[in-house]
Amino acid sequence: xxxxxxxxxxxxxxxxxxxxxxxxxxxxxxxxxxxxxxxxxxxxxxxxxxxxxxxxxxxx
Amino acid sequence: xxxxxxxxxxxxxxxxxxxxxxxxxxxxxxxxxxxxxxxxxxxxxxxxxxxxxxxxxxxxxxxxxxxxxxxxxxxxxxxxxxxxxxxxxxxxxxxxxxxxxxxxxxxxxxxxxxxxxxxxxxxxxxxxxxxxxxxxxxxxxxxxxxxxxxxxxxxxxxxxxxxxxxxxxxxxxxxxxxxxxxxxxxxxxxxxxxxxxxxxxxxxxxxxxxxxxxxxxxxxxxxxxxxxxxxxxxxxxxxxxxxxxxxxxxxxxxxxxxxxxxxxxxxxxxxxxxxxxxxxxxxxxxxxxxxxxxxxxxxxxxxxxxxxxxxxxxxxxxxxxxxxxxxxxxxxxxxxxxxxxxxxxxxxxxxxxxxxxxxxxxxxxxxxxxxxxxxxxxxxxxxxxxxxxxxxxxxxxxxxxxxxxxxxxxxxxxxxxxxxxxxxxxxxxxxxxxxxxxxxxxxxxxxxxxxxxxxxxxxxxxxxxxxxxxxxxxxxxxxxxxxxxxxxxxxxxxxxxxxxxxxxxxxxxxxxxxxxxxxxxxxxxxxxxxxxxxxxxxxxxxxxxxxxxxxxxxxxxxxxxxxxxxxxxxxxxxxxxxxxxxxxxxxxxxxxxxxxxxxxxxxxxxxxxxxxxxxxxxxxxxxxxxxxxxxxxxxxxxxxxxxxxxxxxxxxxxxxxxxxxxxxxxxxxxxxxxxxxxxxxxxxxxxxxxxxxxxxxxxxxxxxxxxxxxxxxxxxxxxxxxxxxxxxxxxxxxxxxxxxxxxxxxxxxxxxxxxxxxxxxxxxxxxxxxxxxxxxxxxxxxxxxxxxxxxxxxxxxxxxxxxxxxxxxxx
Numbered sequence: 001x002x003x004x005x006x007x008x009x010x011x012x013x014x015x016x017x018x019x020x021x022x023x024x025x026x027x028x029x030x031x032x033x034x035x036x037x038x039x040x041x042x043x044x045x046x047x048x049x050x051x052x053x054x055x056x057x058x059x060x
Numbered sequence: 061x062x063x064x065x066x067x068x069x070x071x072x073x074x075x076x077x078x079x080x081x082x083x084x085x086x087x088x089x090x091x092x093x094x095x096x097x098x099x100x101x102x103x104x105x106x107x108x109x110x111x112x113x114x115x116x117x118x119x120x121x122x123x124x125x126x127x128x129x130x131x132x133x134x135x136x137x138x139x140x141x142x143x144x145x146x147x148x149x150x151x152x153x154x155x156x157x158x159x160x161x162x163x164x165x166x167x168x169x170x171x172x173x174x175x176x177x178x179x180x181x182x183x184x185x186x187x188x189x190x191x192x193x194x195x196x197x198x199x200x201x202x203x204x205x206x207x208x209x210x211x212x213x214x215x216x217x218x219x220x221x222x223x224x225x226x227x228x229x230x231x232x233x234x235x236x237x238x239x240x241x242x243x244x245x246x247x248x249x250x251x252x253x254x255x256x257x258x259x260x261x262x263x264x265x266x267x268x269x270x271x272x273x274x275x276x277x278x279x280x281x282x283x284x285x286x287x288x289x290x291x292x293x294x295x296x297x298x299x300x301x302x303x304x305x306x307x308x309x310x311x312x313x314x315x316x317x318x319x320x321x322x323x324x325x326x327x328x329x330x331x332x333x334x335x336x337x338x339x340x341x342x343x344x345x346x347x348x349x350x351x352x353x354x355x356x357x358x359x360x361x362x363x364x365x366x367x368x369x370x371x372x373x374x375x376x377x378x379x380x381x382x383x384x385x386x387x388x389x390x391x392x393x394x395x396x397x398x399x400x401x402x403x404x405x406x407x408x409x410x411x412x413x414x415x416x417x418x419x420x421x422x423x424x425x426x427x428x429x430x431x432x433x434x435x436x437x438x439x440x441x442x443x444x445x446x447x448x449x450x451x452x453x454x455x456x457x458x459x460x461x462x463x464x465x466x467x468x469x470x471x472x473x474x475x476x477x478x479x480x481x482x483x484x485x486x487x488x489x490x491x492x493x494x495x496x497x498x499x500x501x502x503x504x505x506x507x508x509x510x511x512x513x514x515x516x517x518x519x520x521x522x523x524x525x526x527x528x529x530x531x532x533x534x535x536x537x538x539x540x541x542x543x544x545x546x547x548x549x550x551x552x553x554x555x556x557x558x559x560x561x562x563x564x565x566x567x568x569x570x571x572x573x574x575x576x577x578x579x580x581x582x583x584x585x586x587x588x589x590x591x592x593x594x595x596x597x598x599x600x601x602x603x604x605x606x607x608x609x610x611x612x613x614x615x616x617x618x619x620x621x622x623x624x625x626x627x628x629x630x631x632x633x634x635x636x637x638x639x640x641x642x643x644x645x646x647x648x649x650x651x652x653x654x655x656x657x658x659x660x661x662x663x664x665x666x667x668x669x670x671x672x673x674x675x676x677x678x679x680x681x682x683x684x685x686x687x688x689x690x691x692x693x694x695x696x697x698x699x700x701x702x703x704x705x706x707x708x709x710x711x712x713x714x715x716x717x718x719x720x721x722x723x724x725x726x727x728x729x730x731x732x733x734x735x736x737x738x739x740x741x742x743x744x745x746x747x748x749x750x751x752x753x754x755x756x757x758x759x760x761x762x763x764x765x766x767x768x769x770x771x772x773x774x775x776x777x778x779x780x781x782x783x784x785x786x787x788x789x790x791x792x793x794x795x796x797x798x799x800x801x802x803x804x805x806x807x808x809x810x811x812x813x814x815x816x817x818x819x820x821x822x823x824x825x826x827x828x829x830x831x832x833x834x835x836x837x838x839x840x841x842x843x844x845x846x847x848x849x850x851x852x853x854x855x856x857x858x859x860x861x862x863x864x865x866x867x868x869x870x871x
Contacts, residue, residue, distance in 0.1 A: 011256065012282060019248070021249040031241070039174070040171075046693060
């Protein structure tokens with residue numbers, strides 16, 4: 001049972017870490033659009049080759 | 061199979077006539093197109109390897125403009141590279157001179173459309189980064205101005221069949237984004253805190269009596285450490301609002317709902333901390349964190365719905381074009397240049413092509429034309445404008461290119477005036493005290509009374525327990541069931557309503573529908589479709605069949621934008637008529653009609669036909685040749701689908717129906733009689749409509765309004781609850797509480813029933829929460845509540861409330 005004296009403070013640190021992750025993900029806009037990524041993954045499964053048609057100049 | 065595939069356009073899905081189809085080989089399969097524009101788009105999409113779009117799109121696309129066939133940026137987009145507009149719509153970003161801009165996409169139908177725009181932009185040269193939001197349909201692009209221009213980016217989106225316009229990020233948009241993110245962080249902290257504190261409280265829930273003092277202390281202080289940020293950060297705004305409400309009590313004589321919440325939170329936290337330090341009694345931290353989390357969750361859901369509603373300013377920007385054709389040196393040279401509307405001044409001369417929106421208020425000085433003012437005034441028929449007539453921004457020119465002199469631009473136009481009336485009306489809107497707030501108010505009052513009363517009694521019996529009982533009563537009554545009662549029912553009902561075709565923007569709609577005593581309807585665009593349909597063909601000359609006359613008239617009208625012409629085209633398409641080829645070119649005789657050789661199609665005066673007047677009809681045209689009249693076509697505005705269902709549902713509830721319209725009084729009276737509405741008023745300005753509602757409200761009526769036009773916007777904003785027809789003006793939606801996305805009115809009849817059911821469920825839920833609390837509070841007052849029983853009871857009561865609300869999801 002003495003292990004609780006170590007484990008509970010560790011859980012506090014974990015919560016702090018989670019809050020930091022949450023804050024980072026909200027700030028970087030990951031919660032602004034909750035539909036898009038779900039839709040995009042369905043569309044992207046057969047991702048076409050990235051040919052640039054009207055653009056012979058770039059990367060040439 | 062192959063026949064049906066080849067008889068419709070691969071891109072826009074419109075039917076093809078065999079002789080005018082374009083055909084091209086794409087990925088080894090021959091595809092047919094209706095026009096060069098569609099073909100160019102499909103070639104672009106296939107050329108970039110994005111053809112999966114065609115397999116994934118939910119609907120076929122719109123027919124594009126013909127100029128897309130060439131790779132030239134059209135002249136109407138070029139002004140966006142003018143420094144005055146470029147500076148407004150872009151911001152510098154990074155060190156390498158890159159620019160950032162936000163565009164709003166139009167004509168988006170499904171997720172595949174958004175995906176296509178994103179992929180296509182990513183493949184454009186000079187584009188550094190693309191961020192697209194599927195929900196708001198806004199795209200943020202970072203581009204290098206050396207390689208690509210803003211006009212080019214707009215054109216790239218047009219090249220794949222969509223439209224985009226630059227979006228000026230206003231302060232309010234930034235503010236609402238920040239507000240949303242901040243509330244989400246607060247909610248997240250509260251939820252994490254709740255989760256952890258509940259876990260630490262578990263031993264005391266299950267009554268682990270063998271727990272030793274040092275572990276109890278450890279768990280207690282850990283909970284305390286987690287509760288402090290929830291109190292200070294997550295619940296901070298609640299305390300601030302409560303404090304402001306107390307400070308302004310002298311003026312308002314009202315205490316906000318935040319006051320009892322803040323009081324309960326503060327008392328529970330102080331009591332919990334004292335108990336923790338003295339090492340006896342409950343700590344309440346689990347209840348505190350859970351309470352805060354639930355309150356913030358409810359507020360977050362409300363915030364999302366509120367922010368979806370557009371402000372008047374954004375809607376106004378969408379209603380008017382960004383560029384216009386300015387005439388230089390009028391009337392000598394008549395050179396035309398394309399300029400941003402913001403750069404125009406009163407006194408300058410503009411040309412407006414047919415099919416375009418008038419960008420400013422002014423006076424017609426040359427080239428008479430017809431203008432569709434239906435969105436602005438409710439007038440259903442196009443209005444003939446003569447030289448010297450006033451022309452208003454936001455109206456549609458439909459006949460000829462007209463020349464006008466600007467009298468007012470921007471904020472001083474008539475349409476901007478209506479927008480500001482809308483904002484005024486939103487401020488004046490009577491606040492509806494929702495059922496939940498009223499009950500919660502009573503409940504909190506009752507609770508505070510109980511708490512202080514029992515604490516006073518305990519002070520008399522046993523002073524040492526008075527403080528414990530005070531807090532026990534406040535917390536044992538943990539208003540979970542109460543705080544869940546209304547939001548769960550509302551969320552379930554809103555889900556069901558959205559599937560029926562009504563988008564709720566402001567939360568009180570479902571409650572308001574139950575209370576409505578008067579319904580105010582607009583005519584053009586709401587009661588009717590605002591679109592003429594061919595009703596009948598009369599005076600047919602013997603020797604002509606009905607179909608022949610219709611086909612001939614349609615051939616004459618081909619390419620015209622007049623509503624009657626479009627209606628003839630639709631009628632001919634419906635009957636699958638093949639149109640005769642006219643031997644002579646069609647000449648547009650201004651104000652009279654059309655002629656091609658001996659054939660003439662137009663008004664009764666010009667043709668010399670007898671017009672049998674029939675009130676309520678939209679209009680009629682006559683077809684004649686050198687021998688006289690061939691046929692007369694009579695048009696009627698069509699009533700919206702489901703109107704009768706809806707009106708009978710409304711009448712069954714004893715709601716008085718009013719018809720208030722800007723159309724001419726005779727037409728309004730005819731329609732009111734036709735559908736059976738007793739009180740009606742025609743020829744109303746937006747101000748008249750606003751006053752009409754104000755009069756009803758001041759006689760104590762609860763007004764429900766439905767409308768679609770710009771002229772309805774103030775009325776919709778002022779009414780107690782209002783619904784805008786989705787296909788109408790953006791400005792009307794800005795003032796409304798809900799938007800009808802279905803084109804039929806039948807869903808509204810169902811929604812009325814659902815509103816009743818929702819109200820029932822809310823009452824049941826509140827009743828249940830009240831009964832639970834009536835049992836729990838006296839028990840707590842007597843000091844009987846065992847934490848274990850309280851925990852189980854709390855979960856069960858919350859579960860019961862949620863399951864009861866779930867019943868609303870089935871419509």
